[in-house]
Amino acid sequence: MSKTRNQLRPFALGWLFFLGSLALLGDFVANDRPLMVRVEGELRFPVLHDYGLALGVVEPYQPVVRNWYRQKTDWAWWPLIPYSAGASDLSNSNYRSPFGAQQTGERARHYLGTDDLGRDVAAGMVAGARVALIVGLGASLLSLLLGIPLGGIAGFFGNDQLRAPRYHWWGWSLGGVAGMLYVVLSIFPFVGSNSWLINAGLVVLGFCGGGLLLRALLRWVPALRRPSNYPADTLVLQGIELFVNIPGLVLLIALLAIIDRPSIWLVVLIIGVLRWPAVARHLRAELLRIRRLPYIEAARVSGIGKWRILLRHALPNALGPVLIVASFGLGSAILLEAFLSFLGIGIPADQVTWGSLLRQSREQPTAWWMAVFPGVFLTLTVLAANVLGEE
DSSP states (O other): OOHHHHHHHHHHHHHHHHHHHHHHTHHHHBOSSOSEEEETTEEEOHHHHHHHHHHTOSOOOSSOOSOTTTSOOSEEEOOSBOSOTTOBOGGGTTTOOTTSOOOOTTSOOOTTOBOTTOBBHHHHHHHHHHHHHHHHHHHHHHHHHHHHHHHHHHHHHTTTSOEEEHHHHHIIIIIHHHHHHHIIIIIHHHHOOSOHHHHHHHHHHHHHHHHHHHHHHHTTOGGGSSEEEOOHHHHHHHHHHHHHHSOHHHHHHHHHHTOSSOOHHHHHHHHHHHHHHHHHHHHHHHHHHHTTSHHHHHHHHTTOOHHHHIIIIIHHHTHHHHHHHHHHHHHHHHHHHHHHHHHTOSSOTTOOOHHHHHHHHHHOTTOTHHHHHHHHHHHHHHHHHHHHHOO
């Protein structure tokens, strides 16, 4: 790594730490509810209370306050940005500049200006930071969860190191896929949930159930009881070639365009699935080198099992290039989410993101603040992720 890169790493880490803090504490930074307020002698914490309501551990305040700006209070401690990302201030609509005249009265100025509906750009930047990190970290984690097992098995075992009866391979390969398809086509229409975690659990259950069932049935076929090698490396390479040769951006836009209910988690899922080949390819190449090293051969001679050698000795030493790929993947996933938001695809229409703010700058070119502030944040975030990924 060059000297310049070494000097930039603390700034990159600092920026990503700031962005993560902004995303985690966003409700305490930008909100149209006070952090602490005293109403008729009663001390309230509206922002914290909202978290309690979401968790179901507290009861609503009585009487319920719909608009804290109109509520008479003894005193109130407001966030740094006393506006929510989606709330409109109609008295400051039609793109008010950060340095221009604003009709805020006793309320704070819109520090970074407003959009056409009077929504605060600074609050939108905070909300966009949360979306960017959810998509970037979620897609990177999913690509690692898919790419590490597939690349690890392909690189370490190759085509001739995994041996088992044929019914074992055919049972899991065909039965698992058939079980997942059954769940998606027959179970989801009746018991599908809005929770992605429940749906993922159903898919895993379908894979395990279908694989175990077909494996048990094929075990009775004598020709399938003979041991054979499983061509793991060939199959993983074919999967990598399939995903690499399909234009990822075109496929992503096509999939999201036909989905009725856009969701951030759906964008995370699709981006993560599209990016696993990069992780698998680099891990496979590293394990092809490591499996021929003397300490791996010594472990084999000493009688240590293949899977234990992979998990405890080979894989930990091969994760360096994978983490570099994940760093670059973080920046590219955030950039891809901003591009989709700019096009108005995949992200819910009421969700404020950096890309949706940039889209408004195209509709109103004179509103320079709609392009400058999201563009600077997006550029710095992608550059910070790339600096951390440089060797």
